[in-house]
Amino acid sequence: MHRSNRLGRFSVAFLAAIILAACAGQKDPAQKLIGEIQATVTAASPEAAKYIPDQLAGVQTQLSALKASFEKQDYAAVVSGAPAVLGAAQSLATDAATKKDEVLKALNDKWTALAGSVPGYLTAVQNRIDFLARKANKKAAAGIDLEAAKSSLSDAMAIWSKAQAAFAAGNMDEAVSTAQNVKSKVEAVASSLKLDLSAPPAKS
Numbered sequence: 001m002h003r004s005n006r007l008g009r010f011s012v013a014f015l016a017a018i019i020l021a022a023c024a025g026q027k028d029p030a031q032k033l034i035g036e037i038q039a040t041v042t043a044a045s046p047e048a049a050k051y052i053p054d055q056l057a058g059v060q061t062q063l064s065a066l067k068a069s070f071e072k073q074d075y076a077a078v079v080s081g082a083p084a085v086l087g088a089a090q091s092l093a094t095d096a097a098t099k100k101d102e103v104l105k106a107l108n109d110k111w112t113a114l115a116g117s118v119p120g121y122l123t124a125v126q127n128r129i130d131f132l133a134r135k136a137n138k139k140a141a142a143g144i145d146l147e148a149a150k151s152s153l154s155d156a157m158a159i160w161s162k163a164q165a166a167f168a169a170g171n172m173d174e175a176v177s178t179a180q181n182v183k184s185k186v187e188a189v190a191s192s193l194k195l196d197l198s199a200p201p202a203k204s
Contacts, residue, residue, distance in 0.1 A: 030078035
């Protein structure tokens with residue numbers, strides 16, 4: 001019995017040694033996989049953070065879980081779980097690029113619409129100011145602060161130049177937001193001049 005117990009203990013110890021050796025043998029592959037995933041995520045992060053932040057956060061959470069398993073020396077869990085995380089990490093770049101294209105197309109469409117309307121609005125407001133500034137139209141200009149309108153129009157024109165510069169530089173976000181600001185300002189000036197921008201230009 002005594003000899004049987006010794007053999008039993010030896011068998012358990014031997015099995016434990018085999019398991020430890022197997023785990024140790026998976027340490028390097030596990031470490032390499034984590035390193036590859038980390039490098040992939042790092043490379044994709046700038047665009048992914050801007051266009052698909054939730055997806056990036058999900059991959060980073062999965063990567064953190066793999067790192068936690070590695071710290072616990074559960075290399076088998078890392079090796080088995082890493083391929084799926086690596087696949088998700090590799091998808092970040094392509095998914096971010098796809099989303100970027102969609103966003104830029106939407107911005108380009110907005111810019112096209114604004115570029116097609118804002119210059120006409122600026123001209124219409126300028127024409128209205130010129131019309132009301134004439135002595136013959138003094139009655140129509142009653143109650144309207146033409147000087148304030150002129151100042152606001154000048155500001156709008158300056159901002160429109162900035163919008164055009166942003167577009168020329170390829171900064172579509174800034175170009176569109178600035179152009180929308182111009183549109184709002186011009187509409188406000190038009191309202192103060194009792195000018196309906198949606199109506200056909202009146203003959204002056």
